[in-house]
Amino acid sequence: MSILILAEHDGVHLKQSVRQAVSAAAAWLQPIHLLVAGAETAALVREAAAISTVTRVIDMQAPQFQHPLAEDVAAALLELGRDYRVIIAAHTAFGRSVLPRVAALLDVAMVSDVLSIATPATYTRPIYAGNVLATLESRDPIQVLTVRASSHVVAGNDGAAEIVQAQAPAATSHSRWVSETRNLSDRPELASARVVISGGRSLGSQFNAVLDPLARRLGAALGATRACVDAGFAPNDIQVGQTGTVVAPDLYIAVGISGAVQHLAGMRGSKVIVAINHDPDAAIFQNADFGLVADLFEAVPELTAALK
Amino acid sequence: MKVLVAVKYAVDFNIKPRLKQDGSDVDIAGVKMSINPFDEIAVEEAVRLKERGIAAEVVVVTIGGEPSRDALRHALAMGAGRAILVQTEVELQPLAVAKMLRAVVQREQPDLIILGKLAIGEDAGQTGQMLAALLGTGQGAFASALNVKDGEVEVTREIDGGTEVIALRLPAVVTADLRLNEPRFIKLPNLMMAKKKPIETILDSDLGIDISPRLKLLKVAEPPVRQAGVRVQNVQQLIEHLRDAKVIP
Ligand SMILES: Cc1cc2nc3c(=O)[nH]c(=O)nc-3n(C[C@H](O)[C@H](O)[C@H](O)COP(=O)(O)OP(=O)(O)OC[C@H]3O[C@@H](n4cnc5c(N)ncnc54)[C@H](O)[C@@H]3O)c2cc1C
Ligand SMILES: Nc1ncnc2c1ncn2[C@@H]1O[C@H](COP(=O)(O)O)[C@@H](O)[C@H]1O
Numbered sequence: 001m002s003i004l005i006l007a008e009h010d011g012v013h014l015k016q017s018v019r020q021a022v023s024a025a026a027a028w029l030q031p032i033h034l035l036v037a038g039a040e041t042a043a044l045v046r047e048a049a050a051i052s053t054v055t056r057v058i059d060m061q062a063p064q065f066q067h068p069l070a071e072d073v074a075a076a077l078l079e080l081g082r083d084y085r086v087i088i089a090a091h092t093a094f095g096r097s098v099l100p101r102v103a104a105l106l107d108v109a110m111v112s113d114v115l116s117i118a119t120p121a122t123y124t125r126p127i128y129a130g131n132v133l134a135t136l137e138s139r140d141p142i143q144v145l146t147v148r149a150s151s152h153v154v155a156g157n158d159g160a161a162e163i164v165q166a167q168a169p170a171a172t173s174h175s176r177w178v179s180e181t182r183n184l185s186d187r188p189e190l191a192s193a194r195v196v197i198s199g200g201r202s203l204g205s206q207f208n209a210v211l212d213p214l215a216r217r218l219g220a221a222l223g224a225t226r227a228c229v230d231a232g233f234a235p236n237d238i239q240v241g242q243t244g245t246v247v248a249p250d251l252y253i254a255v256g257i258s259g260a261v262q263h264l265a266g267m268r269g270s271k272v273i274v275a276i277n278h279d280p281d282a283a284i285f286q287n288a289d290f291g292l293v294a295d296l297f298e299a300v301p302e303l304t305a306a307l308k
Numbered sequence: 309m310k311v312l313v314a315v316k317y318a319v320d321f322n323i324k325p326r327l328k329q330d331g332s333d334v335d336i337a338g339v340k341m342s343i344n345p346f347d348e349i350a351v352e353e354a355v356r357l358k359e360r361g362i363a364a365e366v367v368v369v370t371i372g373g374e375p376s377r378d379a380l381r382h383a384l385a386m387g388a389g390r391a392i393l394v395q396t397e398v399e400l401q402p403l404a405v406a407k408m409l410r411a412v413v414q415r416e417q418p419d420l421i422i423l424g425k426l427a428i429g430e431d432a433g434q435t436g437q438m439l440a441a442l443l444g445t446g447q448g449a450f451a452s453a454l455n456v457k458d459g460e461v462e463v464t465r466e467i468d469g470g471t472e473v474i475a476l477r478l479p480a481v482v483t484a485d486l487r488l489n490e491p492r493f494i495k496l497p498n499l500m501m502a503k504k505k506p507i508e509t510i511l512d513s514d515l516g517i518d519i520s521p522r523l524k525l526l527k528v529a530e531p532p533v534r535q536a537g538v539r540v541q542n543v544q545q546l547i548e549h550l551r552d553a554k555v556i557p
Contacts, residue, residue, distance in 0.1 A: 093465075096449070098437075099437075100434035100437035101437050101447070102441075104438035104439075108403075108522065109523050110434050122526065131530075132528050132530065134528050140522050173477070175448075175474055175476045179472070180472045182470040237466070237467075237470055242428075243426070245468070262321075268531070272553050273534070274546065285537065287534055289534070289535075291537055291540065292543070292546050299543055
């Protein structure tokens, strides 16, 4: 019995989280198959076939995968899924939309946001916004799970999987794609960046003016708190936390952030955490390796200048 | 148009959870409960559709024990018209909730079904997508805007790296993200008035659905605590520490 992984991509490249899902799947010691559902997939399929430990790439091409809807991707997985014991996706917006549908139609439970896999079918996952770690067991015949990308290592590039073609099921008629807005930026992707600099609402309209120069100097991605996003100072897709992106970079710099549990849930796995806040009692300091009590509008430019 | 909203009575988001001594589960005895924040947003959206004359009726449903009536009263006070309590003492997992909601949908025949994107506590984030799959309808997960027109609902979804707009033929299932709206404050007279609105009770056994749990909780634990950090006096010291830790050049 093999393992099927849903490969997320943007039409050009696979997401790094695919490689992290692949290393999570190693726990089963079983052949690992990757489903690439796309519209023009040749390059993607080659990229997928080179991922270490992947044994087969299933190339499913259809026009509806140009802008994949959860309905169509779930149908594709179901077409194949009954032959598998485990179906995995990364815990991204995409994986979270698709996998519950697959589980429901297979009549099995799903386990979300898996941090670690003990013996296969025993999982540890965060509950209560990461304040508690639950270990649970699933007894269903097919295991369906999303895994937290940042908790698993990135699989390498020395694979040589076979490539097989598969026919896509008919496209759904219930839903249609209308449009998409990508917040383009030349910074690294938030979820996989090595350095993340996040700002709170106190940055106000100075968010970019203060943080961008430091981010450029360190090659960092920018993140923000919900309060900051809600106030319109930063775009929604860079929110870090329970209801945003979960990050675990080597270095996380929290600038003017109070340290609410919902924010901590998204960054407490970072290797080194720095907090800059003018309130010495801010909760963020209890979670920081290095705390600097200072006015951010002075400290951040000083830090940027000193790193020349 | 009829809108059905599913709400969960969940541990209040301000509560820091306590673990039972034996580590078998979270101890929620006597803990403050409230309507799940995402579900409050779902109710608000439905009530706004009614206020704008797009929805004729808003029905709210919860599945849970007697105390979860509180969540229904909250939704009624916000402006929902009537409520259904599917009474159960079983701790339900998302697949079972989705199956029970499907039974309620089959009775009520709503055009639009709105859930929260995630019930805090368990933090699963599965039920809406499962319900849509079981019903065979389209789904709009993580909605930050809704627009109902011509037998369709246009949903703006929050995705990684931006937003996406999709159109779903009704009936459809939508799950509410935080930015969909800001729920109203409930005024006392509305809370009083809500007491007069009907709450129908259905017993879980009447639905004849297998709700036995599929997942078995083995243990709970606190996440590893981070080591107490260092307070640096100035930017220069900070840089030295970060260089020692080899995280900056
Ligand atoms: C269901 C739910 C989900 C949520 N999900 C998320 C989530 O995913 N992510 C998230 O971030 N939040 C989330 N929140 C919100 C969270 O509870 C907090 O409200 C939010 O994180 C606070 O953001 P903040 O730190 O920017 O603002 P505040 O809490 O207002 O803190 C501002 C901080 O800036 C400091 N400050 C002000 N001026 C200066 C200055 N000049 N120099 C230095 N420091 C300064 C202050 O001392 C203070 O500590 C969620 C809430 C709920 C209810
Ligand atoms: N017991 C319940 N009763 C009614 N609705 C529920 C219940 N549990 C979950 N839901 C709905 O499903 C959504 C997602 O829950 P979950 O999949 O558990 O994160 C919630 O926001 C609610 O709208």
